[in-house]
Amino acid sequence: MFAKAFRVKSNTAIKGSDRRKLRADVATAFPTLGTDQVSALVPGKEELNVVKLYAHRGDAVTVYVCAGNPILFELEKNLYPTVYTLWSHPDLLPTFTTWPLVLEKLVGGADLMLPGLVVPPAGLPQVQKGDLCAIALVGNRAPVAVGVAAMSTTEMLTSGLKGRGFSVLHTYLDHLWRSGDKSSPPSLAPPAQDTPDVNEEKGSVQAEPALQGEMKRLTLEGEDKENGEVQQQLCGEKSLSEAAEDPGVRGLNPEPTDSKTLQEQMDELLQRCFLHALKCHVKKADLPLLTSTFLGSHMFSCCPEGRQLDIKKSSYKKLSKFLRHMQQEQMIQVEELSRGVESIVAVDWRHPRITSFVIPEPSPTSLTIQEGSREQPYHPPDIKPLYCVPASMTLLFQESGHKKGSVLEGGEVRTIIINYAKKNDLVDADNKNLVKLDPILCDCILEKNEQHTVVKLPWDSLLTRCLERLQPAYQVTFPGQEPIVKKGKICPVDITLAQRAYNKKVTVVRNLEAYGLDPCSVAAVLQQRCQASTTVTPAPGAKDSLQVQIQGNQIHHLSRLLLEDYHLPRKYIQGLEKAPKPSKKK
Numbered sequence: 001m002f003a004k005a006f007r008v009k010s011n012t013a014i015k016g017s018d019r020r021k022l023r024a025d026v027a028t029a030f031p032t033l034g035t036d037q038v039s040a041l042v043p044g045k046e047e048l049n050v051v052k053l054y055a056h057r058g059d060a061v062t063v064y065v066c067a068g069n070p071i072l073f074e075l076e077k078n079l080y081p082t083v084y085t086l087w088s089h090p091d092l093l094p095t096f097t098t099w100p101l102v103l104e105k106l107v108g109g110a111d112l113m114l115p116g117l118v119v120p121p122a123g124l125p126q127v128q129k130g131d132l133c134a135i136a137l138v139g140n141r142a143p144v145a146v147g148v149a150a151m152s153t154t155e156m157l158t159s160g161l162k163g164r165g166f167s168v169l170h171t172y173l174d175h176l177w178r179s180g181d182k183s184s185p186p187s188l189a190p191p192a193q194d195t196p197d198v199n200e201e202k203g204s205v206q207a208e209p210a211l212q213g214e215m216k217r218l219t220l221e222g223e224d225k226e227n228g229e230v231q232q233q234l235c236g237e238k239s240l241s242e243a244a245e246d247p248g249v250r251g252l253n254p255e256p257t258d259s260k261t262l263q264e265q266m267d268e269l270l271q272r273c274f275l276h277a278l279k280c281h282v283k284k285a286d287l288p289l290l291t292s293t294f295l296g297s298h299m300f301s302c303c304p305e306g307r308q309l310d311i312k313k314s315s316y317k318k319l320s321k322f323l324r325h326m327q328q329e330q331m332i333q334v335e336e337l338s339r340g341v342e343s344i345v346a347v348d349w350r351h352p353r354i355t356s357f358v359i360p361e362p363s364p365t366s367l368t369i370q371e372g373s374r375e376q377p378y379h380p381p382d383i384k385p386l387y388c389v390p391a392s393m394t395l396l397f398q399e400s401g402h403k404k405g406s407v408l409e410g411g412e413v414r415t416i417i418i419n420y421a422k423k424n425d426l427v428d429a430d431n432k433n434l435v436k437l438d439p440i441l442c443d444c445i446l447e448k449n450e451q452h453t454v455v456k457l458p459w460d461s462l463l464t465r466c467l468e469r470l471q472p473a474y475q476v477t478f479p480g481q482e483p484i485v486k487k488g489k490i491c492p493v494d495i496t497l498a499q500r501a502y503n504k505k506v507t508v509v510r511n512l513e514a515y516g517l518d519p520c521s522v523a524a525v526l527q528q529r530c531q532a533s534t535t536v537t538p539a540p541g542a543k544d545s546l547q548v549q550i551q552g553n554q555i556h557h558l559s560r561l562l563l564e565d566y567h568l569p570r571k572y573i574q575g576l577e578k579a580p581k582p583s584k585k586k
Contacts, residue, residue, distance in 0.1 A: 001075075001169045002176040003109035004056035008520040010546070012535045014048045014064070022064065026072070029079040030092055041071060041085065047533060068310065069180035073170070083172045086134055086143040087186050093134040093143070094125035096166070097190075100137050106145050107173045114156055114165040120190075128152045133166060142185035144172040181313065183262055266314040270322060273309055275357040276302035278331070278347055288343040291334065295319055296529040296557045304360065311531060319531065329353070380567050381516055382477040387413055387470035388487055393444045396420065396466075407473055407485055417466055428456060435462050445469055478516050490514060493562065495555055495575030507554040510539050510547045515568060519546040525561065530554045555579035 014022070023042045027033065033041070042048070043066065051063040051070075062074040069084045086092060097118040106112065117124070118138055127133060127149045134143035147166035156165060170176055172185060260268075277298035282289065295311075303309045316322035320342060323334050331353060333346035348354070389397050389406045397406065400416045408416070421427055421435050428434040434456045435441075442451050445465040457465070474490050477483040494510040512519050523534040532551040539547040550558075556579045562568045570576070 001055050001057070001059065001061070002171075002174040003107065005175050006053045006055050006061070008536075009052040009054060010536050010538075011049055011051045011520055011523060012537060013533060014050050018050070019044070019048060022072075025079055030081070032092065033089070037089065041089075042066075063176070063179075065179075068313070070176055073176065075169070080132065080146055080169060082170060082180075083143055083146065083177060083185070084180055084183075086146070090134075090141050090143060090188055093132055093146070094127050095134040095136050095141065095143060096125065097136050097138055103137060103144055103172070106135070106168050106171045109168075111150075111164050111168050112145070112147060112166040114159065114161040114163055117156075117161060117165060119161075124153050124156065126153050129155070135166065135168070136190075139190070140185065141188035141190045144185060146170045181262060181310075262313060263315050266310065267316070269303070269307060269309060270299075270311065270314050270316070273299040273302040274322075274326060275354060276359065278349070278354055279357055280359060282344075282347060284347075287347070288335070288337060288345045291319060291323055291342045291344060292530075293556065294344055295531065297560055300529050308528060310528065378517070378566055379479045380569075381479075383490060383569075383572070384475045384477075385410065386473040386475055386485065387467060388473045390469070390471050393466075393469060395440050396444045399423070408470075410467065413467060413470065414463055417463055421462075433458055435459060476514075490572070492572045492574040493568065495558055495573065495578065497553060497555070497578055498549075504551070505553050507550045507552065507558065508547055509550075509558065510542070510545070512548065513545060515566075515572065517566070519548050522561075523548045523550075526550050526554065526557060529561070530557050553579070 019042065023038055026042055027035075027038050030038075042064075046066055049065040051065055053061050053063060055061055059075060063070045064072040064074075070082045071085045073080050073082060081089070081092060096112075097120065098112060098116045099118065102112065102116050112135060125133075129149055129152050131149045133147055133149050135145035135147060136143050145168050147168040149166055150164045151159070277294065281298040281301070282294070300309055311317065311319055311322065314322070316325065323332065323342070323344070326332050327334050329351075331348055331351045332344050334342050335345045337343050337345070387408050387410065389402055389404055389408070391404050394402075394404050397403070397416060399420060402408065402416070424438060426436045426438060426441070428436055435458075436456055437446070437454065441462075442454075445457075445462070446454055471487065472489045473485060473487045475483050475485045476490065491511045491514055493512060493515065496508045496510075498506050498508050500506055509519075509522070512522055519536050523536050526532075526548065527534045527550075530550055530552070532554065534551070535549045536546050537549065539545040555576060559573075559576050559579060562573055563570060
C-alpha cells in the first residue's frame with residue numbers, strides 16, 4: 001500500500017476527545033495490550049498528530065503520528081500497527097517467518113506466497129482468514145511487515161503451503177516507514193521453540209516431512225507495476241548459517257557494539273551543526289543573536305543532506321539545555337536580554353573545538369516539495385502581468401484585431417495605443433508629447449466630468465490611464481509546464497498573526513498553492529526550523545485551499561524560507577512587516 005509515495009491531505013494535532021477515543025479503539029482492536037501499554041502507545045501528553053493521506057492507488061488512509069513516528073494507520077475503519085509499534089510490542093500479532101531475500105519483494109508491493117514461509121518445529125501460528133498478522137525474517141523476531149491472512153492456518157497446511165498466504169499492507173523500508181525516523185529493526189532473538197533445526201553440512205532446513213519438498217524453493221508473487229502482469233520469483237534455499245551471513249540480515253540485525261543509538265547519533269549531529277554554524281555562518285556583527293534564530297537560520301542550514309535535525313530526539317530534548325551545555329564548555333555565552341527570550345551574546349571562536357572542526361565537503365542541496373508522488377527541487381514560477389480588454393474598450397482595440405476578452409501584454413497595449421493615435425492623426429502637431437482625444441479615447445479613458453474639459457493628454461498619462469481601465473490578468477509558468485493564464489490579480493502569500501486561547505500567538509500562512517508550494521511540505525520544513533508544532537487546515541472562505549498554522553510568531557523564519565530558500569519575489573508576499581523585532585544590543 002505504501003510502496004510508492006503518498007499524498008498528504010491534512011496534518012493536524014489530535015483533539016483530547018479523539019485521543020481518548022483512539023485509546024479505546026486500540027484497546028478494542030488489540031485486547032492483548034494492557035492498560036499501561038495502551039497508555040504508552042497513545043500517550044496523554046505527548047504531541048500526537050492525525051495525518052490524512054491518499055495512497056498511490058487512491059486509498060484514503062488516516063495515520064496517527066507520535067513523536068515523529070507513525071504508530072498506527074486506519075483503513076476502512078480498521079486499525080493497523082506500523083512496524084515502529086511492532087518493534088516495541090513484537091508479540092502484538094501472530095508472527096510468521098520468511099527469508100531475508102523476500103523483504104525486497106515485499107517492499108516493492110508484492111504479497112507473501114505460502115512457499116516462502118519458514119515453518120518452525122512448533123508449527124505455524126493459528127490464524128483465521130482475514131486475521132491481522134506480522135511477518136518477520138529468519139533469525140530476528142522483530143516484524144518487518146504487516147499483512148492480512150488470505151486463508152486460515154488449517155487451509156494453509158491443507159494446500160501444502162501453495163498459493164497466496166498474506167496480503168501485505170505495510171513494510172519496513174516503505175514510504176510510511178520513511179515518514180518516521182527511519183530507524184532499523186531491533187535485534188530480537190526468536191523463541192527457542194520457534195528456531196528451525198539447521199543441518200549446516202547439507203545446508204537445508206528440516207521441516208515437517210510433508211513440507212520438505214515445498215521448503216526447497218522460495219516462491220514469491222509480485223506485481224509488474226507497468227504491465228500489471230503477475231510474475232513469480234524463485235530463490236534457492238539457504239541454511240540459517242548462510243542466511244545469518246547475508247548482508248540483508250546483517251542490515252536488519254545490527255550488533256549493538258557496531259552502531260550507536262538514535263539518541264547518540266542525534267547528539268553528534270546536533271554538535272556538528274552547532275560547530276559548523278559558529279565557524280561558517282555566525283559573525284561577530286550578528287551578536288547578540290536570538291537562540292531561536294541561531295537554530296532555525298544557521299544550525300538547520302548546516303544539517304547534511306538526507307538527515308533531519310530534531311532536538312527532541314537528542315539527550316538534551318530542549319535547545320536551552322543544549323546551549324547551556326555548550327556554555328559550560330566555554331564556547332558561547334547565553335543571556336536573557338528580555339524576559340523569557342535568550343540570546344547568544346558572545347562566542348569564543350578560538351575555542352579548540354571550533355578551530356579544529358573540519359567543514360564537510362559542500363553538496364548541492366535544495367529544498368524540495370512533494371508534487372503528486374515524487375519529490376523535486378522547488379523553483380518559483382514566472383509570473384507575468386497581463387491585461388484583458390473589457391466591453392467598454394472594444395472600440396479602441398477592434399482596429400488591431402482584438403475583441404472583448406482578448407488578453408494582452410503591457411508592451412502590446414502600448415503599441416496598439418501608439419498605432420491608433422498615429423493612424424487617426426491624433427498626435428499634436430505643435431507638441432509631439434501630447435495626444436488629442438477623439439470620441440473613442442474620451443469614452444474609454446476619461447471620467448464623465450472630464451469629457452468636456454480634457455482635450456489632450458501626454459503620452460505617459462494616456463498609456464497609464466488606458467492600462468488602468470483594462471481588466472487585470474496574469475500568466476503563471478511553472479518550470480517544465482505550459483503557461484497558465486488567469487483573470488484577476490494573483491493573490492500574494494498572506495502571512496498573518498492570530499491570537500488563540502491563553503493569549504498565545506500563531507502564525508497563519510495562506511495562498512501557498514498559487515505559487516506551486518505544497519502546504520504540507522512547507523509545514524514540515526517549518527516544524528523542523530521553528531521547533532514548533534504546525535497544522536494544515538482548510539482555509540476559511542477559500543475553496544480547495546489549505547492554510548498552514550505555526551505556533552508562535554514565526555514570520556522571521558517564514559521570511560528566510562520564502563525569500564532566500566524558495567526565492568519568491570517580495571512583492572508576492574504580504575505580512576512580512578509583522579516579524580518580531582530583534583533584541584536591542586547592550
